[in-house]
Amino acid sequence: MKSVLLAKNTAELIYQKKVTQGLQVVGGCTSIEELPDKTISTFGIKELSQITRHERFLDVGPAVTLSQLLNVGQNHLPQVIYEALNCIANPMIRNIATIGGNICAEGHKRTLFAPLMALEARLVFKSQSETKIEPIQNFKKIPEGFVLTNIRIPVADSDLSIFRRVGPEDSITELSASFAFLVSTERNAITDVSLAFAGPFTFKSKSLENALIGHKLPLTHKDVENIQQQVDLEFQKASIDQMISDVVRQQFLNLCRYSFEQLT
Numbered sequence: 197m198k199s200v201l202l203a204k205n206t207a208e209l210i211y212q213k214k215v216t217q218g219l220q221v222v223g224g225c226t227s228i229e230e231l232p233d234k235t236i237s238t239f240g241i242k243e244l245s246q247i248t249r250h251e252r253f254l255d256v257g258p259a260v261t262l263s264q265l266l267n268v269g270q271n272h273l274p275q276v277i278y279e280a281l282n283c284i285a286n287p288m289i290r291n292i293a294t295i296g297g298n299i300c301a302e303g304h305k306r307t308l309f310a311p312l313m314a315l316e317a318r319l320v321f322k323s324q325s326e327t328k329i330e331p332i333q334n335f336k337k338i339p340e341g342f343v344l345t346n347i348r349i350p351v352a353d354s355d356l357s358i359f360r361r362v363g364p365e366d367s368i369t370e371l372s373a374s375f376a377f378l379v380s381t382e383r384n385a386i387t388d389v390s391l392a393f394a395g396p397f398t399f400k401s402k403s404l405e406n407a408l409i410g411h412k413l414p415l416t417h418k419d420v421e422n423i424q425q426q427v428d429l430e431f432q433k434a435s436i437d438q439m440i441s442d443v444v445r446q447q448f449l450n451l452c453r454y455s456f457e458q459l460t
Contacts, residue, residue, distance in 0.1 A: 201236040206243050210324055210343055212236050221343055223259055223294035238296065244345065254349045258296025263287065265295055274351055276311035276359040276376045283307065283361050296344055299332070307361055307374045309394035312349065314376035316390070320346035333392075333400050354378040354388075358455050362447045363395070370396055371443055377455040386411045391427075391455075393448050397438045401430045415459045427452045 201219070203209040213219055219234045238244050238259035247268060248255040254273075256265060265273070266281045273281075284290060284298075284307050298306045299319070312332050319335055321328045321342035328339060338344055356379040363372030373395025380388040389408045393399040404426060411419065428449060435445070 199234050201234075202239070203236060203241060205241060206322070206343070206345055209236060209238070209241060209244075210322060213343055214324060214341060221338075223297040238294070244296075253351055256295055256347045256349060258294060258299075258344045258347065260295050262290040262293050262295065262298070266290065272351070274311070274315055274349065275354075275357040276314060276378065277308070277349065279359040280307050280311045280361070280374065280376075285366075295347060299335070299347065300338065300344065304368050304370075304372065304396060305374075305394035305398060306368070309398065310374035310392040311359055311376040312347070313392035313394060313398065313400050314378050314390040315350050317350065318348045319344060320348065333398070353380075355381045356455075356458055358451075358458070360451050362451075370441065371447075373444060373447065375448065375451045377451075379459065381413060384413045386413065386459075391452070393431075393451075396440055396444060397435060399431060399434050399448070401434065404430045413459055415456060417460070420453065420456045420460065423456055424449065424453055 201212055203212055209221070213221065213236065216234060219236055221238060222235045223238050241259055244257040244259040246257050247260055247264065249272065254268070262281050262284055266278070270278050281290070285293065295308065298308045299312070317332045319330050319332055321330065321339055322345045323342045328342060356377070358377040360375045362375070363369055373393060376392045378390040379386060386409055389405045391400065391405060407426065408423065431445065431448060
């Protein structure tokens with residue numbers, strides 16, 4: 197027999213998670229085929245369902261639905277987040293699905309993961325006695341005894357912002373992935389770059405990004421070819437222990453080439 201608990205606030209959610217063995221926290225449940233035996237819902241917890249706008253970032257509760265976040269508006273969301281939200285399912289699903297569920301779904305990474313990595317979003321976890329803050333790039337699973345309470349999303353502008361989702365439109369398969377590319381420039385040179393890929397595994401290389409800073413613009417055809425070689429090498433190193441299909445690798449490389457060609 198399955199049991200579903202409700203909590204009035206975050207403190208009660210954390211308490212129930214601590215005292216009930218095997219309890220799983222759930223949101224909209226749009227990606228769960230079958231509920232675990234013991235679940236507790238974030239539905240109705242006010243502090244987990246709020247969006248707070250700051251000058252340089254958004255604080256987003258994990259129970260915020262994708263529609264709620266989309267309604268913040270294109271002028272107040274990073275472009276890669278706005279585009280990613282728009283390509284997830286349909287309005288009916290987005291009214292139910294939560295950002296926490298999209299981030300924490302087990303296995304294959306969902307659509308928002310790459311743009312959030314590119315933006316270097318941070319996840320806030322709380323237990324009864326401690327708060328942990330972790331870059332989303334390092335996230336594997338929620339720490340034991342903790343619950344996700346906030347997603348902090350930087351909103352700094354980029355001169356070039358590209359988001360793409362690949363794979364089937366209406367399902368998640370081994371070919372599904374999301375890609376995000378952000379570049380800032382000044383005086384005809386790259387001053388900051390962030391490139392992220394998420395699906396069967398996640399890829400973001402700080403050493404690669406640092407190597408691209410300082411490149412003069414516009415890039416030449418030779419520049420693009422040299423960068424592509426670097427990207428391919430880093431991707432192969434990162435995926436050496438992963439079961440990545442040649443199709444996924446080629447999709448990633450094609451998206452990288454397209455992105456860099458926008459700087460020529």
